[in-house]
Amino acid sequence: MKIPPPDSGLLSLNTATVREKWSLREVIQGCARHGIRGISPWRDKLAEVGAKEAAKLIRDHGLKVTGLCRGGMFPVADRKGRQAALDDNLRAVEEAATLGARCLVLVAGGLPAGSKDLAGAREMVRDGLGELLDRARAAGVPLAIEPLHPMYCADRACINTLAQALDLCDQLDSGKGGALGVAVDVYHIWWDPQLRQGIERAGDKRLLAFHICDWLVPTTDLLNDRGMMGDGVIDLPRIRSWMEAAGYRGFHEVEIFSAKNWWKREPDDVLSVVKRRHQECC
């Protein structure tokens, strides 16, 4: 059965997609110019103007903030480092609140330096998350755990499947109050044989963000070789249909790390392709 194209009004742009050539201000103006109604800034871009000014700019251009990237990075070996991580996460929560972001996206963090204790790192994630959750809830900022591809387990995120992220949600927010959920990024979890079940299990209360791009064959770099939707092997309409069946009505956020291709192009051209591919391939 052919899946109908997505609502073009649900397209959102993650600033990472054009990060090499555009400032935050230019991204905001670019989105408005191209009729893209959602934006998701990374914090380094936000720092260019500050959260308050950014919030005003974004509002003035009629955009919604579909997420702030990112907090997390919980596993740290020493107490001082853990406190610094918490402080930084609290600043991220404040920024997300200022922006009125749909969620703060959390990348769990990998193994502490020199450690091989993966189970221990995962406990640190649970503990750090638990510590942050009350403060985020008080600030009205939902936290979205983003499972990252297993190839990032050691150095970026030791939460690598939707099931694992949802287990954390169950442990820390059993009431499903909406304060804790997941960011579904197809790049990281398209391969998971339990993906459909995970999306169903999450349900609309916990599906806080939906990130799209594509997996290229071959992939030549572990970090910065993501593809534009349609250029790879991910069945994007199918995964979107699972999201919708689970009740997700939020934005489709395009996040493409692409050192050799998309980052080198003119951002206005990139946005034109993004809009077209969203309709044709997602």
Next chain:
Amino acid sequence: MKIPPPDSGLLSLNTATVREKWSLREVIQGCARHGIRGISPWRDKLAEVGAKEAAKLIRDHGLKVTGLCRGGMFPVADRKGRQAALDDNLRAVEEAATLGARCLVLVAGGLPAGSKDLAGAREMVRDGLGELLDRARAAGVPLAIEPLHPMYCADRACINTLAQALDLCDQLDSGKGGALGVAVDVYHIWWDPQLRQGIERAGDKRLLAFHICDWLVPTTDLLNDRGMMGDGVIDLPRIRSWMEAAGYRGFHEVEIFSAKNWWKREPDDVLSVVKRRHQECC
């Protein structure tokens, strides 16, 4: 609790580890010279002398064949291609029988060219495996499904977790007769939060092979940047202890793809390091 070092008599060498500098004959002689008692050839190496001559050489040097790499590659779009894949798998079964190999290692295969139908590819794996299994059973060759890292899902293997491989075992060999099992390669599944449970679930009947190496941080190449045991972040003694707790008493097979490092070194030096690291880091 400190885990005691492994039995040095259980060390096995996968020919991939020294494939750039040594012929199969040299690998066999090298293993004998270094007191390594197991060997696992790839079929391209086997082709140098043929299975019969290889079997004789290996026997004459007192080695055990801990596995033959590899069969599989089941998902193919057209009927003719599927038949060719089956024929090649049947030849691999014959070779494994001739060698008296502990198992034929199966790499499932990825998406057929141009396809995004991951569920369909996985069905092709199940069907192809089912077709091969009777013939392998008749030949007395156990088949070992090797789940590959999710980063290979598109182009090499769409079986990516131990749970998924074991589900296939349950479907196709519910009697646990030993004809179908898994190859546990730490490189592919060390990150899996369900790894311990998977090893327990497999049990000794289905744990047919144990492959070791290490995950480097950073990893600079998706294919050929595996680390020597001890140079990365995998807690090898712990995973071995899980294997042993599940009843596994087989070999520890060292398989390192390393274009920039180990493949460039003198194989005799590599084998010395392999032996030492097996004792110190595994």
